[in-house]
Amino acid sequence: SLETDIARGVYGTFMWLMEDIGELAAALRDRSPQERSEEFADVLAWLATIANVAEVDLAAAVRAKYGTGCPGCGNLVCSCPVSEKP
Numbered sequence: 286s287l288e289t290d291i292a293r294g295v296y297g298t299f300m301w302l303m304e305d306i307g308e309l310a311a312a313l314r315d316r317s318p319q320e321r322s323e324e325f326a327d328v329l330a331w332l333a334t335i336a337n338v339a340e341v342d343l344a345a346a347v348r349a350k351y352g353t354g355c356p357g358c359g360n361l362v363c364s365c366p367v368s369e370k371p
Contacts (some may be wrong), residue, residue, distance in 0.1 A: 287337065287367060290334050290337060290338050291338055293338075294338065295335060295338050295339050298331065298334050298335045299335060299339055301331050302328065302331035302332060302335060304320075305324065305328050306328055307326040308324050308327070309321070309324040309327070309328050312324040314356075353369055357369060
């Protein structure tokens, strides 16, 4: 529940996110596509939870930054030079 998430706080929720990122890394290395899919879903859910606890509208933030495509080149599929990517 939101109350549980707020009580856990951003830091506690972030730690759950990091645990699931580790599980995603393992799944990408040697697990089935279904297991990978489940781990991606877990990571996304924890990220959304952190945004809620931090009072960030995640959907609005994504739309604002990426709604019209890459913030660098403006294309839906990024065509920025590799040298400009992290």
